[in-house]
Amino acid sequence: MRLTRYFGKTLRQAPSDADTISHQLLVRAGYIQQLAAGSYQFLPLGWRMQQKISDIIREEMDAAGALEVSMPVIQPREIWEQSGRAETFIPPLAGFQDRRGREMVVAPTHEEAVTTMVKANVNSYRDLPVNLYQIQTKFRDEPRPRAGLLRTREFMMKDAYSFDATQESLDNSYDLMVKAYINIFTRCGLEVAIVEADSGGIGGKDSQEFILLAENGEDVVLLCENGDYGANVEKAEFVKQPNPEESPLEMEEIATPGIKTIDELAKSLGIPTNKTAKAVFYTVGGEVIVVTIRGDLDVNEVKLRNILGGVEPRFSTPKEVANSNLVPGSASAVGLDGIRSIVDDSLTLGSNFVAGANKEGFHIKNVNFPRDFKGDIVADIAKATAGDVCPRDGGIFHDARGIEVGHVFKLGTIYSKDFDANFLDETGESHPIIMGCYGLGVSRLVGGIVEAHHDENGMTLPAAIAPYLVYLASLNVDDEGVREAADGLYAELTNAGLDVLYDDRDEKPGVKFKDADLIGIPVRVVVSRRGLNNGQIELKLRTDREATLVPTAEVRDAVKVMLGR
């Protein structure tokens, strides 16, 4: 494609509202343009890059036996009511009424739709397994879109759904997808960490995320130093260090005037924080509950939500706390009646804790669980952090930020039951179909790849996903010899099956070099009067410092070698 006929232009400065590097470079290089918060238009360069990624995804999904379909973005709200997610999906569904007054939603994901599709087409175990996927627009009304393409409201996603007759078959379908994802990310030039994850609003049991490690990432993951375990911080399990054994002593009230926090409490008593019990108040569906955890640990709200049956807990307001007769700073579950108590299992790993006395300015020594307070639920609800101990092999966790680029789930039968999507087994017995689902953020990958592949001058895109393979720059367009040579190379390289972006503009060399670097095309070919006088053309990989000179006749083969073709 000739740049004189192209659409979109490069910017010397990025818009002031772009602050992550991928956002800045994608806008400056003319790949994308913002329309509204979390809503981007793809210019030709950006769209081509996204299409290259989509092509890779299609190849790998097809190779794994999945079949491409397409489902509506606008869906009747009914099916969301049927699954029970109409009210519970976070962020809340966006939608509108059609002209007949029927409630429609803009789909944030497609479990409901695909389940109805499969229900109509699968009756027997002979029809299974099957895996359906699509690459298509999603809309989620995110409370805070940010970081360019890394978190948008409208985005492109590849979503796949597997349907199996048995758990073993689901395991196989799931493994096939994990392998396909590894292939996809590898081909995109990315190294991703596969970590255990919470399944969140989608539902299901086993779930893993593919995390592209990057400083601008929103997710925090914990990785064992031995490489055998990695998990999103929302999910991570760890070995809680037990306190030294002591025999339980009698409770004793002590005055602690002015002490409000665990740190102050531990300091004033000269004890470690793990000798204290911390009480935290949450409101769950209008009910205030008290959550008790050892003072050196913090509550993981995702774990808490899961043991509460999936209802989102929220920090209680001061008013709710007061109405429940709880005393902030001196609260505990000791002696509390009529209020639900959730206890982290860390409190079983020690004795004689210091806890609040539920009286302003007082605490109680030698509190022991379950002797001194009840726990309606005792479970692991603690948040792991860097330095904690891996549950698999005792290794130490380190933490890292990353971008969630893929997420796979074993759903089980939650949706097939909602929609009566059943099959008959060999004995004629009816069962709900066992499902899995597999998401991959395509437009997010565009941003993620730039986060991973750039330098101070612009993008350094891998050939597999670059919008063009060759940036052909003619330095002296008013020189007939140069123009003929450049035109000839353009034709030759294009005919050889290489995507060429031909900079035939009447611009200074510096401008062309700057743009070539910014746009990030893997190979740069320069035709100039100077080189031509020696019968030579200049070739350079975007990621190399120095260029090499080759005779005109050898350019095509040399470029192919550089691209590994």
Add this chain to the structure above:
RNA sequence: CGGGAUGUAGCGCAGUCUGGUUAGCGCACCGGUCUGGGGGACCGGAGGUCACAGGUUCGAAUCCUGUCAUCCCGACCA
């Protein structure tokens, strides 16, 4: 939802505090001359509902009120 910041040409900004020519500058854009290997120089142009609405005033980009938009931080352990 809460907190903070910002809205002036396609992009980056000054001007606002202290109201008063025709609202400026850099980049980009159009015409021209020179130049020609890392965003070059000069000459001449075009481009603005100063986010929007209302108010104060002889006079508002500037002061007041409201609205909208965009970005950042927080969604947290009493």
